[in-house]
Amino acid sequence: MATQKHSVSGWTAFAAVLMIFGGAMAFLEGISAIAHDQLFVTTRNYVFSFSLTGWGWIHLILGIIILLAGVSLLATGAMWARVIGVILAGLGALANFLWIPHYPFWAIVLVAINIFIIWALCTDNHHHTAATR
Numbered sequence: 840m841a842t843q844k845h846s847v848s849g850w851t852a853f854a855a856v857l858m859i860f861g862g863a864m865a866f867l868e869g870i871s872a873i874a875h876d877q878l879f880v881t882t883r884n885y886v887f888s889f890s891l892t893g894w895g896w897i898h899l900i901l902g903i904i905i906l907l908a909g910v911s912l913l914a915t916g917a918m919w920a921r922v923i924g925v926i927l928a929g930l931g932a933l934a935n936f937l938w939i940p941h942y943p944f945w946a947i948v949l950v951a952i953n954i955f956i957i958w959a960l961c962t963d964n965h966h967h968t969a970a971t972r
Contacts, residue, residue, distance in 0.1 A: 847916035848916070850959045854923075854960045855910075856913070857897070858908060859906055862901075862907070862909055864945075865899075865935075866906065868898045868945060869896065869902055871922060871955070872891050875892070895926065897934055898938070901930060901934055902925050905928070908927050911923075928956035932954060934946075
């Protein structure tokens with residue numbers, strides 16, 4: 840039985856590492872918000888006014904999913920993993936954009952990381968040919 844070696848290009852590996860890092864950061868952000876950390880500011884009259892615990896669960900679950908997708912992308916480099924990566928990074932950027940009133944610096948950094956992930960996955964033109972499979 841022959842084993843297949845998957846090759847992951849540089850930009851895909853970069854995006855996967857950023858997904859793992861960004862997912863871990865979102866996971867820690869979620870844990871901190873669920874624990875009602877005094878670090879976060881609660882904002883009155885905010886359009887997307889979930890409770891701090893609600894935002895925490897959103898970031899915790901999204902962080903776990905992004906982290907696992909990053910590991911899968913790094914392991915396989917498959918097109919489906921890249922598409923899932925773009926979708927999850929878009930959701931992560933949106934969630935952190937909505938999180939800006941609670942912790943602006945952290946949220947802006949994670950929005951930037953998610954944008955870099957999308958850019959890296961969309962600009963990578965690594966094509967597998969029959970000879971490299």
